[in-house]
Amino acid sequence: MARWEPDAQDRLLRAALDLFAEQGYDDTTVIEIARRAGLTKSTFFRHFRDKREVLFGGQDLLNGLLAEGIANAPGTATPLDAVEAALDAVATVFTPARRDYAPALVAAIANNSELRERDALKRTGFAETMTAALRRRGVSDRPASVAAWLGVLAFGAAYSRWADPANHQGFGELARQALHELRTTIAELR
Amino acid sequence: MARWEPDAQDRLLRAALDLFAEQGYDDTTVIEIARRAGLTKSTFFRHFRDKREVLFGGQDLLNGLLAEGIANAPGTATPLDAVEAALDAVATVFTPARRDYAPALVAAIANNSELRERDALKRTGFAETMTAALRRRGVSDRPASVAAWLGVLAFGAAYSRWADPANHQGFGELARQALHELRTTIAELR
Numbered sequence: 001m002a003r004w005e006p007d008a009q010d011r012l013l014r015a016a017l018d019l020f021a022e023q024g025y026d027d028t029t030v031i032e033i034a035r036r037a038g039l040t041k042s043t044f045f046r047h048f049r050d051k052r053e054v055l056f057g058g059q060d061l062l063n064g065l066l067a068e069g070i071a072n073a074p075g076t077a078t079p080l081d082a083v084e085a086a087l088d089a090v091a092t093v094f095t096p097a098r099r100d101y102a103p104a105l106v107a108a109i110a111n112n113s114e115l116r117e118r119d120a121l122k123r124t125g126f127a128e129t130m131t132a133a134l135r136r137r138g139v140s141d142r143p144a145s146v147a148a149w150l151g152v153l154a155f156g157a158a159y160s161r162w163a164d165p166a167n168h169q170g171f172g173e174l175a176r177q178a179l180h181e182l183r184t185t186i187a188e189l190r
Numbered sequence: 191m192a193r194w195e196p197d198a199q200d201r202l203l204r205a206a207l208d209l210f211a212e213q214g215y216d217d218t219t220v221i222e223i224a225r226r227a228g229l230t231k232s233t234f235f236r237h238f239r240d241k242r243e244v245l246f247g248g249q250d251l252l253n254g255l256l257a258e259g260i261a262n263a264p265g266t267a268t269p270l271d272a273v274e275a276a277l278d279a280v281a282t283v284f285t286p287a288r289r290d291y292a293p294a295l296v297a298a299i300a301n302n303s304e305l306r307e308r309d310a311l312k313r314t315g316f317a318e319t320m321t322a323a324l325r326r327r328g329v330s331d332r333p334a335s336v337a338a339w340l341g342v343l344a345f346g347a348a349y350s351r352w353a354d355p356a357n358h359q360g361f362g363e364l365a366r367q368a369l370h371e372l373r374t375t376i377a378e379l380r
Binding site: 078079080081116117118120121123124142143145146147149150153181182185186188189190 | 268269270271306307308310311313314332333335336337339340343371372375376378379380
């Protein structure tokens with residue numbers, strides 16, 4: 001009989017974070033993660049290619065929302081307004097439940113070069129997604145790319161603040177604030 | 191008797207690029223690369239941890255030059271002037287001999303997700319290096335980070351143009367030009 005799997009991805013992520021914190025990323029196996037989550041190895045592999053990917057689930061969703069946010073921004077929106085709309089569009093993903101394990105996720109990635117590398121690729125993917133979405137609005141290549149990378153920097157700053165247990169603002173608010181700060185920064189940059 | 195190894199790293203890189211183009215990255219082994227370069231497997235491992243790293247040699251050198259360029263920029267230099275100095279400082283690395291295999295290197299990375307990932311990490315490393323070097327000049331965190339990422343974008347644009355066989359400008363000139371274009375872009379970005 002097939003096992004009922006409510007939020008299998010989420011359970012695997014939490015199990016992985018617990019194990020990485022307890023015994024380190026390198027010493028943790030897929031089987032241990034699945035067992036800790038109360039799931040089988042084959043369930044694990046239905047959701048993730050390897051143990052590294054457990055920490056990077058939901059990326060397609062995020063990229064889709066970023067692109068959608070930019071596509072749906074008003075016709076009058078400037079490139080940076082459209083990027084703000086993209087960051088607003090992903091805010092729904094950053095729920096209080098996710099925030100609970102965000103500090104563990106941040107720590108796991110910071111402690112391992114393989115995971116930092118994967119994280120760098122994730123951010124590059126966000127930049128490429130936003131650049132392409134801006135291009136589809138008729139923004140030319142260079143401003144599209146710069147606006148997209150400012151969006152990535154805003155995303156990163158907002159995520160760090162959001163993951164900090166001392167901070168209680170929502171992701172959307174933090175992202176808008178971070179982008180606003182970056183807009184001020186580029187206006188002053190010489 | 192120890193084998194004389196003039197430019198072992200360079201020979202391994204050229205051998206790897208040939209093999210990746212001929213038979214693909216996934217189907218090429220370290221032993222084949224070493225053999226093609228006329229070297230032994232143990233020589234390979236004295237220079238690189240694995241076959242992926244062959245394409246990313248010289249990164250410590252580049253990071254060192256970027257940091258040095260920023261540190262040695264005149265006291266009156268703005269953050270973006272200092273980034274320009276960093277790009278100037280790395281230009282010496284981009285010799286005509288390197289340019290010969292640059293198109294093969296660009297193609298190898300573009301065709302493989304593992305290599306694109308490693309490349310994303312390399313660029314993130316450049317941004318971190320330049321951010322830290324700007325911070326040491328007293329530039330505050332946000333402008334340091336934005337200026338550094340603009341430097342990475344300029345680096346990427348300059349490298350693409352430099353690797354194009356149709357283009358005969360030097361890397362330093364291309365990098366200055368790319369950074370200048372980005373400065374114009376951010377001044378106009380809304």
